[in-house]
Amino acid sequence: MSRALALRLEPYLYAAPSLLLIAAIMLVPLVTGLSYAFHDLILLDPLSGDFVGLDHFREMLDDDGFWTALRNTVVWTAVSVALQFGFGLILALLLDRPFPGRGLVQALVFLPWAVPGFLSGLTWAWLFNPVIGPLPHWLHGLGLLATPENILSDPHLALWGPIAANVWWGIPFFAITLLAALQSIPKDIYEAAAMDGAGPLLRFRRVTLPLLAPTIAITVMLRTVWVANFAELIVVMTKGGPADATQILSSYIFTLAFQRLDFGYASAVAAVLLVLLLAYAAAVMVLRHAMTERA
Amino acid sequence: MNKTATHIIGARLLHALALAAFVAFALFPLFWLLKVSLTPDDLMYGEGVRLWPSRVTLDHYGSVLRHSQFPLFFRNSLIVSAATGLLATAAASAAGYAFSRFRFRGKAWVMGVMLVSQMFPLVIIVAPIFRLLSPLGLTNSLSGLVVVYTAFNTPFAAFLMQSFFEAIPKDLEEAAMMDGATRFQALRRVILPLTLPGLAATGGFVFTAAWSELLFSLMLNSSAAVSTFPAGLLGFVSKFSVDFGQMMAAGVLALLPVGAFFLLIQRYLVQGLTAGAVKG
Amino acid sequence: MATITLSNLSKDYGGGPVLRGIDLEIREGEFVALMGPSGCGKSTLLRLIAGLEEPSGGEIRIDGRRVNEVAPKDRDLAMVFQSYALYPHMTVRENMSFALKQRRLPQAEITRAVEGAAAKLGLTNLLERKPKALSGGQRQRVAMGRAIVRNPKAFLFDEPLSNLDARLREQMRYEIRKLHRELGATSVYVTHDQVEAMTMADRIVALNDGAIQQVGAPQELYDQPANLFVAGFLGSPPMNFVDATLAPDGALVAEGQTLARVSPPAGLAAGTTLTLGLRPERLALTDPTKGSAVRVDVVETTGTGRVVHLALGPQRLKLFTMDPRPLAPGDVVGLVVPPGAPLLFDPVSGARLS
Ligand SMILES: Nc1ncnc2c1ncn2[C@@H]1O[C@H](COP(=O)(O)OP(=O)(O)OP(=O)(O)O)[C@@H](O)[C@H]1O
Numbered sequence: 016m017s018r019a020l021a022l023r024l025e026p027y028l029y030a031a032p033s034l035l036l037i038a039a040i041m042l043v044p045l046v047t048g049l050s051y052a053f054h055d056l057i058l059l060d061p062l063s064g065d066f067v068g069l070d071h072f073r074e075m076l077d078d079d080g081f082w083t084a085l086r087n088t089v090v091w092t093a094v095s096v097a098l099q100f101g102f103g104l105i106l107a108l109l110l111d112r113p114f115p116g117r118g119l120v121q122a123l124v125f126l127p128w129a130v131p132g133f134l135s136g137l138t139w140a141w142l143f144n145p146v147i148g149p150l151p152h153w154l155h156g157l158g159l160l161a162t163p164e165n166i167l168s169d170p171h172l173a174l175w176g177p178i179a180a181n182v183w184w185g186i187p188f189f190a191i192t193l194l195a196a197l198q199s200i201p202k203d204i205y206e207a208a209a210m211d212g213a214g215p216l217l218r219f220r221r222v223t224l225p226l227l228a229p230t231i232a233i234t235v236m237l238r239t240v241w242v243a244n245f246a247e248l249i250v251v252m253t254k255g256g257p258a259d260a261t262q263i264l265s266s267y268i269f270t271l272a273f274q275r276l277d278f279g280y281a282s283a284v285a286a287v288l289l290v291l292l293l294a295y296a297a298a299v300m301v302l303r304h305a306m307t308e309r310a
Numbered sequence: 311m312n313k314t315a316t317h318i319i320g321a322r323l324l325h326a327l328a329l330a331a332f333v334a335f336a337l338f339p340l341f342w343l344l345k346v347s348l349t350p351d352d353l354m355y356g357e358g359v360r361l362w363p364s365r366v367t368l369d370h371y372g373s374v375l376r377h378s379q380f381p382l383f384f385r386n387s388l389i390v391s392a393a394t395g396l397l398a399t400a401a402a403s404a405a406g407y408a409f410s411r412f413r414f415r416g417k418a419w420v421m422g423v424m425l426v427s428q429m430f431p432l433v434i435i436v437a438p439i440f441r442l443l444s445p446l447g448l449t450n451s452l453s454g455l456v457v458v459y460t461a462f463n464t465p466f467a468a469f470l471m472q473s474f475f476e477a478i479p480k481d482l483e484e485a486a487m488m489d490g491a492t493r494f495q496a497l498r499r500v501i502l503p504l505t506l507p508g509l510a511a512t513g514g515f516v517f518t519a520a521w522s523e524l525l526f527s528l529m530l531n532s533s534a535a536v537s538t539f540p541a542g543l544l545g546f547v548s549k550f551s552v553d554f555g556q557m558m559a560a561g562v563l564a565l566l567p568v569g570a571f572f573l574l575i576q577r578y579l580v581q582g583l584t585a586g587a588v589k590g
Numbered sequence: 591m592a593t594i595t596l597s598n599l600s601k602d603y604g605g606g607p608v609l610r611g612i613d614l615e616i617r618e619g620e621f622v623a624l625m626g627p628s629g630c631g632k633s634t635l636l637r638l639i640a641g642l643e644e645p646s647g648g649e650i651r652i653d654g655r656r657v658n659e660v661a662p663k664d665r666d667l668a669m670v671f672q673s674y675a676l677y678p679h680m681t682v683r684e685n686m687s688f689a690l691k692q693r694r695l696p697q698a699e700i701t702r703a704v705e706g707a708a709a710k711l712g713l714t715n716l717l718e719r720k721p722k723a724l725s726g727g728q729r730q731r732v733a734m735g736r737a738i739v740r741n742p743k744a745f746l747f748d749e750p751l752s753n754l755d756a757r758l759r760e761q762m763r764y765e766i767r768k769l770h771r772e773l774g775a776t777s778v779y780v781t782h783d784q785v786e787a788m789t790m791a792d793r794i795v796a797l798n799d800g801a802i803q804q805v806g807a808p809q810e811l812y813d814q815p816a817n818l819f820v821a822g823f824l825g826s827p828p829m830n831f832v833d834a835t836l837a838p839d840g841a842l843v844a845e846g847q848t849l850a851r852v853s854p855p856a857g858l859a860a861g862t863t864l865t866l867g868l869r870p871e872r873l874a875l876t877d878p879t880k881g882s883a884v885r886v887d888v889v890e891t892t893g894t895g896r897v898v899h900l901a902l903g904p905q906r907l908k909l910f911t912m913d914p915r916p917l918a919p920g921d922v923v924g925l926v927v928p929p930g931a932p933l934l935f936d937p938v939s940g941a942r943l944s
């Protein structure tokens with residue numbers, strides 16, 4: 016083999032194991048999974064398997080469960096990400112200035128990130144359980160609940176349970192990313208702004224935020240997609256109930272596939288979710304591009 | 311005391327209070343988990359919502375370790391997570407190295423595919439993966455989980471490793487290549503030893519992710535003999551949903567390895583993300 | 591020891607040529623400086639020789655053998671990097687042993703070679719240290735040591751001294767020269783510093799914009815630069831360039847004053863506009879009545895003498911003088927251009943005419 020050819024091939028050799036694995040275990044199954052969306056595929060039903068074209072998508076239009084889940088997905092994702100981001104930013108700003116014991120404090124506040132998702136779901140479900148958890152009693156004490164009962168069994172309130180768990184679990188991610196970005200801002204920029212007479216609030220608005228904006232845009236985008244797909248907390252805490260009141264699209268897909276065993280329809284809903292997420296990601300990228308172009 | 315001094319002390323106090331609130335919020339649920347796991351059964355309902363029980367016991371841990379399958383689940387999880395950590399880190403290092411050191415045709419495309427692979431609902435591929443692995447005998451097996459988890463975690467791990475490699479000057483491997491090493495030898499003898507913190511952080515990250523995974527463990531492995539901790543714990547919860555003490559003891563046990571791992575590597579993880587964030 | 595031959599070598603990263611038509615023969619045992627401004631392609635040329643980059647066209651031969659397809663590790667060249675590129679996780683001894691271990695030499699031989707090189711460079715006491723625990727100058731020596739233990743066919747240096755302070759730089763310049771004399775090894779030395787090139791090299795290759803401008807001994811380039819680029823690059827303070835016209839009698843007239851007289855070069859018509867190159871140290875001062883009248887603008891004292899900035903109409907000149915006469919800004923003085931001092935350049939092509 017000639018050296019020129021070997022040189023040309025070298026990067027592909029390094030990337031090959033990862034690529035083959037991802038192609039075999041993720042991409043090919045994704046294509047298969049998407050093809051199910053156009054088939055009538057019910058597990059354990061030997062008569063199913065026919066090509067049904069767009070039937071599943073038509074069915075979706077009249078499916079209340081789908082529309083509820085879509086609405087919930089928006090609420091779940093928007094509220095979770097907004098709160099994770101807000102608290103994450105505050106935490107990052109608090110950790111950005113030196114103080115004694117910072118290393119330890121940082122390790123402790125980031126700890127929830129290491130807690131497995133299902134375990135945070137269980138833990139928060141227990142915290143909301145009036146028998147062994149304090150939260151219902153505290154909420155009652157604060158006058159937020161008429162009686163100390165489990166909000167997870169109240170269709171109007173249940174979604175807040177997984178959201179609380181999600182916020183707790185996701186703050187560290189934003190805090191770590193934003194802290195990293197903050198620490199990459201050269202300190203002399205602040206000093207220059209201070210010399211120009213800018214107070215702390217003005218410095219934050221005029222210096223910190225604009226410099227963080229690119230990191231913020233990309234992090235929020237990736238996280239939004241991730242949270243929208245993240246069904247584990249809901250599956251563990253409410254199973255989508257009571258009465259499907261807390262289904263988001265990804266948990267609804269889970270229920271359709273593994274409780275109703277309707278893989279065809281589940282895949283169709285998944286395809287819709289995938290398209291929505293890709294459209295959202297593309298929109299964010301275009302917007303970010305437009306904004307950096309203008310600046 | 312003049313006005314600015316009061317001001318500064320006030321600001322410090324506010325800073326400390328705010329941080330204390332964050333620490334309390336982060337630790338309270340874990341504290342509660344621990345507390346219930348130590349509460350004796352007879353006090354469970356009477357003192358259920360007290361901050362600390364009047365008596366503590368290790369009984370729940372005893373029964374979890376002796377009379378349940380948790381030690382088996384624990385062992386399974388340990389094997390799967392460790393193997394996934396090693397394999398994914400190895401594959402991701404190679405890919406991350408290619409991303410960081412080479413310009414090649416299709417690179418943007420490859421990286422884009424890896425990014426998109428992190429964006430779709432994994433539920434959609436459960437059934438196809440089952441169909442793929444079943445004829446190979448990789449369902450109801452620990453190896454099957456290792457393969458699947460390695461694939462899932464490689465993309466992010468590759469981006470993480472890439473940012474660690476970017477922090478190491480190219481000159482070093484070029485020097486080694488001038489000194490008679492092939493590129494691969496330079497990577498092994500010079501670059502990888504310098505990336506040890508990055509390898510540890512990436513391995514720890516993947517280990518944690520594999521340790522936490524529930525969906526595929528549940529769907530691919532139905533036999534208890536090859537169940538991982540999350541699936542086992544969930545099964546336990548749905549079967550004995552009132553034995554809170556034991557459930558939480560099991561939860562604390564599930565948390566120990568990842569918690570310890572995380573405290574060890576979190577510093578490097580912040581470093582890796584810093585490098586990544588700087589790149590934008 | 592080796593000869594290195596480059597024929598019609600070119601490099602393009604995809605955004606236009608970075609190096610074009612490079613032809614160069616580096617002789618056995620020679621010390622050649624690649625000199626040019628930042629971004630002119632010096633490092634690229636060195637890396638092509640090293641094998642760290644692939645040429646886009648042309649040929650590289652070492653001792654007559656074509657090496658375009660040979661991997662860097664098999665070219666048997668040693669390189670000293672600007673960043674030193676010491677392996678941070680290895681001690682000085684391990685750094686210096688790396689290449690020899692790579693060649694699977696016996697341990698005893700490695701120890702002997704490393705300790706010999708260390709002694710030559712005054713590193714004996716530092717052998718067990720890690721690079722982190724060394725000063726910049728010591729790191730530089732280790733980088734040199736790592737190259738010389740190997741006894742390679744040739745040494746490649748990429749601005750090895752640019753991270754040192756002025757004094758250390760001067761000392762290392764001398765030591766590298768001395769080492770070269772002892773080892774007699776073919777060396778290619780990249781620098782953007784004309785002083786380094788002038789003081790160290792047997793021959794200088796002046797590079798600009800990806801092309802060789804001139805190759806020759808330092809004094810040759812200094813006295814007979816091929817074009818405006820080379821003329822302006824060498825010398826400090828740099829050569830003055832004055833726009834002038836050639837009169838029929840061979841007088842060079844600038845701003846209405848005759849600066850010098852030359853026997854007009856063949857083929858050059860009277861009335862032609864020329865660029866006159868005047869070395870500051872070749873110019874002299876006299877009374878305003880005896881030379882061309884110029885006004886003193888600024889006077890800088892250097893210790894050995896003075897650099898005088900002069901205004902000739904709208905044009906500016908610098909002059910280096912050890913003449914102690916009192917000079918103040920605004921004074922009008924006479925400028926003397928000795929015969930033979932002016933170099934004539936074509937103002938359009940930049941090529942030297944005389
Ligand atoms: N890997 C690369 N890809 C694209 N362009 C490159 C690459 N390396 C160098 N160049 C370009 O080639 C030209 C020459 O670069 P080179 O590093 O050889 O310059 P140099 O003479 O060594 O400059 P300096 O004195 O600043 O080190 C520059 O314009 C540079 O931008």
Ligand SMILES: [Mg+2]
Nearest residue numbers: 632633634748
């Ligand atoms: Mg250079």
